[in-house]
Amino acid sequence: MLREILIGVDLGTSSIKVVAFDRAGRALASAARPCALSQPRPNWSEQDPSAWWRAATQAMKAVSRRIDPRRVAGISFSGQMHGSVFLDARGEVIRPCLLWNDGRTAPQCEEIIRTVGREPLLRVLRNLPLTSFTLPKLLWLKQNEKANYRRLRTLLLPKDYLRYRLTGRAAMDESDAAGTVMKVIGERRWAGEILAQLGLDAAVLPPLIGSAEIAGELTPAAARATGLAAGTPVIAGGGDQPVGAVGVGVFVEGQAMVSLGTSGVVLAPTRAVHLGGEHGLASFDHAVAGSRYLMGCVISAAGSLQWFGDALCQAEAAEAKKARRNLFDLLLERAAQTPAGAEDLWFLPYLMGERTPHPDPNARGVFFGLSTRHQKAHLTRALIEGVNFALRDSLELMRARGLAINDIRVTGGGARNPFWLQNLADILGQPVRPVENPEGGAMGAALLAGVGAGLYKDFNEAARRAIRVGDRVRPRRRDVRDYEQRYQRYRRLYPALKDLFVQYS
Template identity: 35%
Template sequence: MAKYLLAHDLGTSGNKATLYTTDGDLVKSKVYSYDTNYFNNNWVEQEPEDWWSAVCSTTKEILKDIDKNDVVAVSFSGQMMGCLCVDKNGVPLRKSIIWADQRAAKEADFIRDKISEDKFYKITGHRISPSYSLEKLLWVKNNEPEIYRNTYKILNSKDYIIFKLTGEFVTDYSDATGTCILDLNTLKWSEEIISITGIDGDKLPALKESTYVVGGVTEESARQTGLAAGTPVVCGGGDGVCAAVGSGCIKEGTAFSYVGSSSWIALTTQKPVYDDQMRTFNWAHIIPGYVAPCGTMQSAGGSYNWLKNEICKIETKEAQEKGISPYQIIDEEIAKSPAGANGLIYLPYLLGERSPRWNPNARGAFIGLKMEHKRNDILRSVLEGVALNLNIILEVFKQYADIKEMIVIGGGAKGKVWRQIMADVYNLKILKPNYLEEATSMGAAVTGGVGVGVFKDFEVINKFIKVESVQEPIESNSKKYKEIMPIFDECYHSLEKVYESLAKL
């Protein structure tokens, strides 16, 4: 009789429930979408009860054709860097301020007045930024004092669902890293950060390993979800770090890249990577004893999607008529342009930039346009610009690890043309696994299996994933991109003052 692992991936647009067998087979998945409220220019909130409704609905759907008693564990991957204030009964006191919210700029400045950027970076593994939970909690304290006063714990998305299932207030180390209150060196809440910011440390949940079995599903939550009462609930982790496990990035020096709307490169190390320019940051890994250094850019697949929607209307129409993906036709055009796009450079900063620039005012640009440029050069330059930007992050990590290959996941990994561009820009072998968009849920499922003892260790991920194709770098192309790389960097720096001026318009 088959046994199952149920993983919930609580993302920004919805929850994806995925069922795996303990042999590593994907059985089925269900998605439940929920709303995100964007307002006041850069405020972004979600209703936590929507998360719970999503988990209940998808769980019931997943369990329709199996015996609920055959589910050996439920685990989670979830959006990070949020701030949900709940009372002693776990009742939300307001909507959750999610990762994308940038309202806490004044609170970030307040922290900078109390501690140097470098010291903060060395304690938390991250920069001071409105993106993180600490700044958001300070905003609540400063602007909604009654809610702050009544807050018993602050939670992230998966932590709230764990409470709903078990009645326990916990978080794991990976999600705790995203609060910027965790001391990454000791894996304890930082007394120094708590002291200098004046937050109440008692409002922070208990810290646990990602493999920790929080408890069993309660009778009430069993009734609402369809799970068997007593089913073990395992902490799981933040979505980006679960993706590391789900992509097989589980050993010292292994690297992977997720290419979706945004994109990141991350690796697995035993110690944090502290970049002298703070271009990258660090998460506590799902796997005990490891760290996941990371750099995330804002608009990777987002740039390609913009290209499709705004520049490639002809290709999109043709694709609709043929019943194929427009990206397939666009890729055919891109392949006609040589490496370097005949000297055309694209800066992929359509949404400002996090790593490696950390400049919210950065803007996109095509630089070097000439009369002889063809449409396919413009298309190719967009994919190259994303890869060149990610390569800056990769070069930081190459100083600390001997990286010879990279696993690439996410929707952007589907296209062979883009994978070849990545191989050539990075001068690395690019590995495409069998599952491109299941890494986060797969990482959560494996974490659950290790937690309940079904799996001995995280090496079992090799039962789940298989490499389907490999792109080897083309030497002449890699040489060309090496020549372009410093020009790409100079293009950005030459426009920094222009970006400041544009931001004032």
């Protein structure tokens, strides 16, 4: 029997999605389930890994009913990065997972830099610790939940936990491991010397494997839970950002991916290993073997729009529901009718702190310049412009490192909105291209499965067969000039407010 179906599992912050693709990248079946988020204290963000497993098995079973499971060549993963899944000796979850957007570990980040030193951290890890990353979460557990730390035997990242439940084998792929700031970038080894200086036990870290390597096979118990066939190859997968980049065909220097999801990301592949650490810019291993990337992250991108809609747009939500329209399409349609610059209204998208270019867990969201002239559409436009300005911050840092980026591909929910795309092109001052396949993360995971299972010779063949990129959205010359001036003014807001963020935190 010809085995040519590929399954991509995309574990995000708000949901988990499972998609079955054919070799040409056409979606055959898909299913999604929500993932609940817990914020037990200010600046904390957690999820229950057992809930991920329940959601994943439900979604896989729904997909398996619409395909022939015997024809599946492989399964792989895209997963939210940096989260800490703590397992005991029996493989049971010890406590809820601390997520990528959890900001409680600022004291641990400072302690790591103070204990190890900036220069050794940059020399070995190529990055400095941020509250998003996994190393400070491990140190937090040791310092604040001593009994749980004594029980700890294995530390996994979110999608690794799902793979562990499917195969019974604990492992971590190199692309996701890079985001822990416990792995040596460009090498397949943990930085045991760094952990030893912090009094942490490297034995809790699992074996490292490549993103396109086979990590195991579906166990009979997992087959019963998912409806898929026992023995199906399970390929390692990777972090959501590098796997998303694979899913849009971004793995060569000169390209960049902009992801307009809950968080906003600018990711640019590089041949060389660059230093990260400055201004929250990360330098990690790509999911494509031998490649690296620089990455900047805006913690609240589409998440800012989600907050705005939930908190302030009940009337519009009712109107959209009555008209059977998407609320955010309605909001952005009205925002597009307001002038560029939203009549001198500014938005800082720091609703949960920020990472790039201001690694500051105390930063907070701000509408600046409100007047009686401003209506809700102005606020919506200012919000989109503020997110796009923040994304440009990351692109400018990469340009300063000497990267010449000439192919920007856009993915995520925001990529489907013409106004957001055009405004992004205007603010970046470069053409952007949406990726027509909306399943970026799941698509990337499926391509990893295809390369790992031998269905594609390499990633170039996978991209040619499966990825479809839309037409260029070109920047409008007049708006580029206007936004260049506005961007310089935007950049002055955070320095002016930085001390106040600390005082009022």
